[in-house]
Amino acid sequence: MTSRLAAGGVLLVLLALPLGAGTLYSDFYLSLAIRVLAFVILLLGFDLLAGYGGLISFGHAMFFGSGAYAAALTLKHLTTSVWAALAVAIVASALLALVVGFLSIRAREIYFVFLTFAFAQFAYHAVNSWEWAGAANGLPGIPPPSLWLAGRLPLDLDRRSVFYYFALAVAAAAFLVARRIAASAFGRVLVGIRENEERARFLGYDVTRCLRRAFLISGVFAGVGGAVLASFQSFVAPTFFHWSVSGEVLLMALLGGMGTLVGPMAGAAFVIVLGDFLSSWLAERWLLVMGLIYAACVLFSPTGFAGIARRLRALRGTAEAQRAP
């Protein structure tokens, strides 16, 4: 019951956020929120692969980046429709995920980490060198997207609060889809594979096929997240593909608690908001403090926020049981 209340409360805050922007607090916090939403979408896909499927990828930046660049190029050269941008981003990241997934899903554990890392690095250097993609400068000056397919609506995505609701809607849809997948038979097979791959194979499941599908799904989610951020920022740079993004994704998932969907979402919000706050407050020392905080989090609660929540609930459960006659 309390988790329903909590969820409702969070939703209410999220919906009300733009109302105070510009008056009670700065517009800037909406930008921060949109950035969080883009990463939330990315994390949802990542958790399906890593949390449920047990395959930790250190290369998700390449899908994030490919979605972002695909959306940017669409908006710049084809049409300003945000739906077109999203569609192209989905196709681009899906293709990339198919290829990389086909090749990579034969390695496991640390070798899978290295493999995805190698592919992502290759993608990063490629984008950093291609002149038509802007090389290191990236693509500045992307026109603001529009909700309509052809013309522009009076209330369009160039206003920050409108874009925020759009991003919120996409993130909500992503969450519902991810939850559906996790609860479905496919989701349960993934968990089975994570727990004991050999047994899943003996039970007759095509492990490789399942994992490749999970990889594809997580790649598409990442691409959508990248597209959302790119359309908002109105520029893209090769830093979308940088390994530090992959590292951040892993961090957010770990901190939140892998395999719970909600955990990584909270992790994303925590890392981005804390990072912004700390870097503004401390200016010079903040990376040092961040590193220490991450290390402390891993040491004291490796299962992340979700783990802490579970433990608290268990404590409350035993306390109630003790109070019961």
Place this chain on the structure above:
Amino acid sequence: MSKKVESQFSPVTRRAFLKAASGATAAAALAGPFPATVNVARAQSREIKVGIVSAYSGVFSIIGKRSELAIRLAFEKSKYRDRVKFFIEDSQVKPDVAVQKAQRLVEREGVDVLVGPVAGHEGLAVSEYCKSKKKLMLLVYGGNVKIAGENCSRYTFMVGHTIWSVSAPVVPWILETLGKDVFLIGSDYITGKDIVRWMDEGIKKGGGRIVGTAFPPLGHSEFAPYIAQIKNASPRPKVVTGFVGGSDLVALTKQFDEFGLKREGLVMVQTIGGFSDIQARAMGEAGVGHYDIIHYSHWLTHKENQDFIADFKKFAPAELVDDAHAIGYDVGTCIVHGLDAAGGVPDNEKMIDAIGKRRWVGPRGECSFGPNQVIRHPLNIRQIQKVGSEYRSIPIKNLGAMGTPWDASGPGGACKL
């Protein structure tokens, strides 16, 4: 929530502010039927907010910190020393973070003027953002040629240099003074590749010959294979030039000497500085005799530089004054100049006009701005020499004032300002 650091060298800031405020209130009381004067007085005593989004983490943090100190010095010497408030943000040398922090400064803190990031790609991203928000911005480094051309903006002034203005123009001097057989070497990223491309064109046009080109990976610091290429090049080059990133250059210079290239009489010409005093110390004997090209040198003799160095010694005695300081100082004095023209009240139009027309002699020498709002700075060729027991970067030749072209054939494309 930005780190607000008040002018540390006037401990009575708050008192002074209260004094000014009470003075304004008194004036208001006396003014009575003249509300306009009251408003002016109040406006003239309000805070001036300067936002700095620069590199404060990572290796570039040395540039961020040094230029910030110099900006503070410029304000310290102005009449705004008690009114100015600095807001510092770390851009982490990433364009999206730089824009995010710029947003924070402009939207949340409401800064009057922004001082821009260090790297080229971040500079471009923040410049585009400031263009959309019509916020005045000055760049310390961030010498991206696109801002001088295609992406020029009325709201952006490049006060430091562009990577073109401190590289390509040295070619005629190289061909004339050092030799016509050149080996080009550029770190494998956009700056290195662009500079090598421009120098390649310049050398061919000037009748020189390129005996080889190499692109060592940035940050790797292992140059043996490229030294092998230089040794095996035919005909043997007289000079090795191009652009190799700062810390890599220290390794390259040491290895250049170790592998015997310096003994053979080969000399290096580095662009965008590189053979500075600080780097010279790290290189030691291996660095002596090499050249670089940039605007500033600690050892320039004109009066404004001497005064600047003396002022800095009193302001921050531990600093070894170099080009990051000099550019920061110029940025600071430009903002002050704009404020003077606007009567002490930050006003975009008046400040932009004033800064655009400014001609001054700063630590670097005589400076002004081109129509693309990019600095025309003096260009100096420096050489590392051993003076006593110290290794110094001494200016040996002045190539005059250099701006960055803004026509379609220029390095950054056409600027339509």
Place this chain on the structure above:
Amino acid sequence: MPRAREAPASCRGGPAGVASPEVLLTNLLYGLTIASALILISSGLSLIFGVVGVVNFSHGSFCMLGAYVGYSLVMATGSFWAALVGAPLVVTAGAVLMERFTLRPLYGLNPLYQLFLTFALSLVFSNLVLMLWGGDTVSIPTPAYLRGFVSILGIAYPTFRLFVLVFSACLAAALWLFIERSVWGAVLRAGLHNMEMVEAFGINTRALVTAVFALGAGLAAVAGVVMGAMRNVNPEMDLDLITSALIVVVIGGLGSFRGAVIGSLILGTAESFGAQLLPGLAKFIVWIVMAAILLWRPEGLVRDA
């Protein structure tokens, strides 16, 4: 424009005359120096993975810390050898503390957590370095009698690089002897295969793990001091070093010391020839090779006995 007269040696082949024996020999010799540096950098990483089971992302940081501590020692005492001995001692002490208090609590849990912890700590280390030594690049001065160059088969070879070659060969030989011939080496090899069995023999595996971690860190610190003299000392050197080390151990096989040596030789010569043959493509090729090895022979090129 008529071509000026040139010395006969440079007439062969032209600017990219790969085929000429002189060029081949130069690239080979220079590749060896790169390889010898890589052996120092990667052997520690490989050992730590083999015994401790952790891919130590702070490995590059250990190298960097070794370089900076070495630099301070040289500046203070004027002796390069003080740095070469002192820096590993300092870094090893720190590494032991790190292993005891941060890694040990995570053993038995998902290896991802350990990986992640070492990654977080590498962030801390690189910022620590910035705070303590500042951001300017410095360099460890080589001892005067190791400067200059010798002539090997007509090619100028810096004396210090020759020293590095000999030094890393000796170190590699010593390590190999230790691992293959000594009692503790046998324990280590056993631990590489089956830690539980070693425990069953009554050997304190915790101490063994700490000792191997310390050894790996010490090797990294030595590598750092050597790199600091051969190249430079800067706050971003850890990134480049950990990347090189990772590629070497993937090629050679994680956990295998011989693999680290073979991988270093391969990568060193590839780097040397690659710069000549495929300029500007180095950054792509390195990742393609890594991916290729992981796809077709993930356990590395060397099958360790």
